[in-house]
Amino acid sequence: MRCWLIKSEPDVFGFADLRRRGREPWNGVRNYQARNFLRDMREGDLCLFYHSNARPPGVAGVARVCREAYPDDLQFDPQSPYFDPRSNPAQPRWSMVDIEPLVAFPALVSLDTLRALPEWQTSALTRKGSRLSVLPVSSDQFWAALDAAGLSLDDLNAGPEPRLQA
DNA sequence: GCCAACGTTGGC
DNA sequence: GCCAACGTTGGC
Numbered sequence: 573m574r575c576w577l578i579k580s581e582p583d584v585f586g587f588a589d590l591r592r593r594g595r596e597p598w599n600g601v602r603n604y605q606a607r608n609f610l611r612d613m614r615e616g617d618l619c620l621f622y623h624s625n626a627r628p629p630g631v632a633g634v635a636r637v638c639r640e641a642y643p644d645d646l647q648f649d650p651q652s653p654y655f656d657p658r659s660n661p662a663q664p665r666w667s668m669v670d671i672e673p674l675v676a677f678p679a680l681v682s683l684d685t686l687r688a689l690p691e692w693q694t695s696a697l698t699r700k701g702s703r704l705s706v707l708p709v710s711s712d713q714f715w716a717a718l719d720a721a722g723l724s725l726d727d728l729n730a731g732p733e734p735r736l737q738a
Numbered sequence: 739g740c741c742a743a744c745g746t747t748g749g750c
Numbered sequence: 751g752c753c754a755a756c757g758t759t760g761g762c
Contacts, residue, residue: 604757703756
């Protein structure tokens with residue numbers, strides 16, 4: 573099982589939204605490196621759900637991949653901001669996975685907190701100027717983030733988050 | 739294949 | 751709102 577970090581702007585779609593939805597297609601990724609990482613994801617992989625463009629930015633919880641990569645339908649929708657006129661259904665350019673919420677962090681683990689952890693020194697997340705929205709995370713980094721949230725393996729094994737009311 | 743112009747990301 | 755860093759586009 574691999575670990576990942578995925579970014580989302582909470583004003584647009586935050587971890588609480590994922591808890592309300594129960595499950596969500598992770599669409600709109602339009603960067604080749606990030607897309608390739610999406611395609612590497614396997615069912616059951618864990619994702620740190622990161623809030624970008626937030627004050628403060630940081631990890632809000634853990635999600636789990638519940639469907640592996642398939643074509644992102646928004647690339648074919650002319651009404652969508654994610655429409656890509658150069659893609660075609662025979663050879664879709666962009667992919668998405670489905671994710672579900674697993675554990676909400678009791679409190680956000682901020683970017684500042686991650687930066688202070690030795691495990692995170694080498695991450696693309698903490699590297700200045702890096703804008704990658706999907707990136708691999710080592711198991712050391714994953715557990716360090718979970719520990720910073722005050723959580724343990726037991727909390728992950730407790731199973732999916734109860735669905736929030738919409 | 740180079741590279742200038744442009745658009746976007748995302749922390750601050 | 752600013753702007754540094756980065757990716758993409760397209761003329762040549």
